[in-house]
Every structure is written in structure tokens, then in C-alpha cells.
Amino acid sequence: MSHTALIPSHRKPRQSASKSALRAGVAGGVLSTIAVAGAAAPAQAEPVTQTIEMPTITAGLSTTVAASAEATQQVALDLETQAQEDAAATTAAKAAKKAKAEAVRKAEAKKKAEAAAKAKAEAAERASRTAERTTLSAPSGSSSSGSSSSASTASAPVSSSATGSAASVVSFVQMQVGDAYVPGGTGPNSWDCSGLVQAAFRTVGVDLPRVSQSQSTAGTQVGLGNLQPGDILYWGSAGSAYHVGIYVGGGQFVGAQNSSTGVVQRPLDYDMPTGAVRIL
Incomplete structure (x- = not known):
């Protein structure tokens, strides 16, 4: 008997053909997967050329923009109205000033006319008074009838x-x-x-x-x-x-x-x- 006959052998037992075939199939599948993944990788690195469409503006934002435009238009209208009112006030002030000056002129003319009429009336009244007093103080024809003549004249x-x-x-x-x-x-x-x-x-x-x-x-x-x-x-x-x-x-x-x-x-x-x- 050989001196090594009792020593257990460290060699692994041979695997059966079926297990070897199974392992080969699995390995092949893995390698195929890796190969496919590797082949697909360059395609994913290509730049994106598709345009991204932004979402449509909502109805609420449209309403806000419309309200802002309306407010701006109202401000412009108010400014135009104020300008027209200022212009009208200026025109009215000029007209009033002119009317006042005309009224003053007419009043002065009327005052002068009244003063002239008054002076004329006073002159006429003085002349009338002088004539009346001359008549009242006129001497009588004789001294004996002077008193009665004066009374009659008066x-x-x-x-x-x-x-x-x-x-x-x-x-x-x-x-x-x-x-x-x-x-x-x-x-x-x-x-x-x-x-x-x-x-x-x-x-x-x-x-x-x-x-x-x-x-x-x-x-x-x-x-x-x-x-x-x-x-x-x-x-x-x-x-x-x-x-x-x-x-x-x-x-x-x-x-x-x-x-x-x-x-x-x-x-x-x-x-x-x-x-x-x-x-x-």
C-alpha cells in the first residue's frame, strides 16, 4: 500500500457537465448584458435637441394684467380731465378779471354822469331860488301898501x-x-x-x-x-x-x-x- 493512500486528497471533485453548462450560460448572460449596456451608453450621452414647451399662462394672471392696464388707462384719463379743468379755470379767471374791469369802468362813467347831472340840477335850483327870492323881496309901489304887498307876494x-x-x-x-x-x-x-x-x-x-x-x-x-x-x-x-x-x-x-x-x-x-x- 502506498504511504499516501490514507491521506485525503485536496483536489476538488470534478463537477458534472450539467453544472458546468449552467455556469457557462449564466456567465454568458451577464457578459451579454454588460455588452449591451456598454453599447447603449454612448447613445445616452448625445445632446438634447428637443424644445421644452412652457406651461400656458393661467387665467388668474391674465386678469391681473388686464386690471393693471385698466388702472393705467384710468390714471391717464384723470390726468387729461385735470388738465382740461385747469385750462377752463384759467379761462374763467381771465374772463372774470376782464368783466370786473369793465364793470369798474362803467361804474366810474356812471358816477361821473351822476355828478354832472347833480351839478346841473343844483345850478338850476340855485337859479330858481334866486329868482323866487328876488320876486319875494321886490319893493312895493308905495310905503303905505308895502306890508300888504309883501304879504300878498309871499x-x-x-x-x-x-x-x-x-x-x-x-x-x-x-x-x-x-x-x-x-x-x-x-x-x-x-x-x-x-x-x-x-x-x-x-x-x-x-x-x-x-x-x-x-x-x-x-x-x-x-x-x-x-x-x-x-x-x-x-x-x-x-x-x-x-x-x-x-x-x-x-x-x-x-x-x-x-x-x-x-x-x-x-x-x-x-x-x-x-x-x-x-x-x-
């Missing part, structure tokens, strides 16, 4: 019923015709309406109140159809009259009317009074 503008104190009152106010009208005036050459009436009655010893309101209730109320020379005429209501004068007969009165006319003698229908009171 009473000429007055109705025949004017006698005594009434005739004196009438004579006094007629002598002041042509004097100036001045608010608060009490003579001797300028008067207001109640100042003239008060002074006329003072010549016959009657002390009247100073203002027209009180003078309109100082005597007995009489109707305008029953007037007598020397009656006080008033305009406005009794107790609150704003103007007074003296009835001188013949449908006429004397009064200090205003600063334009001064003291004048006029028919009643020139400025019809409201009522009258009788003192004498």
Missing part, C-alpha cells in the same frame, strides 16, 4: 286859505327852496327833512320833535284829500315815518328831499306822501 304860491301861522310856516319853507340837503342839517343854509320842518314851526312858536318818526304823530291825523297849507306830510307809517315835508297849497309841497335835489317845491304826485298831520 302868499302867492299858497292857496287862499293860508293865513296866520300856517302862512308863515309856508313862507319860511319856500324861502329855503334851493338850499342843500345834509343829513342832520338844521340850517340856516343846509337841512335834512325833519330839521326843515322843525325850524319852520319854530318861527311860529311851535316846538316840534326833531325826527320824522315823532313829527308824523305830533298833531291830528288828516286825510290826503283834506289837506291845508301848513300840514305836515309824511312818508312811511305814522310813528315810523322816514321822510316829512310841508304842504304849501295848490297841490304842492316843500321838502328837503335828498343830497341830489336839496330843498325843492314839487307837486304831490312827484312823490305821493302816505299821510299828514295838522298842528295849526
Whole structure:
């Protein structure tokens, strides 16, 4: 017996043909897979040339853009409207300035015309007063009849019923015709309406109140159809009259009317009074 006969052999036993074939098939498949993968690798490295399409803008974004455009348009419209308003305001201001200047010019022209008319009226009143005073102071034919002639001349503008104190009152106010009208005036050459009436009655010893309101209730109320020379005429209501004068007969009165006319003698229908009171 060989000395090695009992030593186990370290050689692997031979595998069967079927196992070898199986392993060869598996190995071949793996190698085939690797080969296919290797062949496919270069194709994947080719650059991408396909265009990527971006998603469509949503409806909400479209609405926002439309609202922004509308707001911009509104701002532009507001600016245009403001510009038109500013232009209109400028035009109106120029027109107003021109109208004001024209109104001032017309007012000045009217004032000058009124001043000229006033001066002409005053000149005419002075001439009239001079003529009347010349007539009243004209000398009589004889000294014996001087007094009666003077009385007759003084009473000429007055109705025949004017006698005594009434005739004196009438004579006094007629002598002041042509004097100036001045608010608060009490003579001797300028008067207001109640100042003239008060002074006329003072010549016959009657002390009247100073203002027209009180003078309109100082005597007995009489109707305008029953007037007598020397009656006080008033305009406005009794107790609150704003103007007074003296009835001188013949449908006429004397009064200090205003600063334009001064003291004048006029028919009643020139400025019809409201009522009258009788003192004498």
C-alpha cells in the first residue's frame, strides 16, 4: 500500500457537465448584458435637441394684467380731465378779471354822469331860488301898501286859505327852496327833512320833535284829500315815518328831499306822501 493512500486528497471533485453548462450560460448572460449596456451608453450621452414647451399662462394672471392696464388707462384719463379743468379755470379767471374791469369802468362813467347831472340840477335850483327870492323881496309901489304887498307876494304860491301861522310856516319853507340837503342839517343854509320842518314851526312858536318818526304823530291825523297849507306830510307809517315835508297849497309841497335835489317845491304826485298831520 502506498504511504499516501490514507491521506485525503485536496483536489476538488470534478463537477458534472450539467453544472458546468449552467455556469457557462449564466456567465454568458451577464457578459451579454454588460455588452449591451456598454453599447447603449454612448447613445445616452448625445445632446438634447428637443424644445421644452412652457406651461400656458393661467387665467388668474391674465386678469391681473388686464386690471393693471385698466388702472393705467384710468390714471391717464384723470390726468387729461385735470388738465382740461385747469385750462377752463384759467379761462374763467381771465374772463372774470376782464368783466370786473369793465364793470369798474362803467361804474366810474356812471358816477361821473351822476355828478354832472347833480351839478346841473343844483345850478338850476340855485337859479330858481334866486329868482323866487328876488320876486319875494321886490319893493312895493308905495310905503303905505308895502306890508300888504309883501304879504300878498309871499302868499302867492299858497292857496287862499293860508293865513296866520300856517302862512308863515309856508313862507319860511319856500324861502329855503334851493338850499342843500345834509343829513342832520338844521340850517340856516343846509337841512335834512325833519330839521326843515322843525325850524319852520319854530318861527311860529311851535316846538316840534326833531325826527320824522315823532313829527308824523305830533298833531291830528288828516286825510290826503283834506289837506291845508301848513300840514305836515309824511312818508312811511305814522310813528315810523322816514321822510316829512310841508304842504304849501295848490297841490304842492316843500321838502328837503335828498343830497341830489336839496330843498325843492314839487307837486304831490312827484312823490305821493302816505299821510299828514295838522298842528295849526
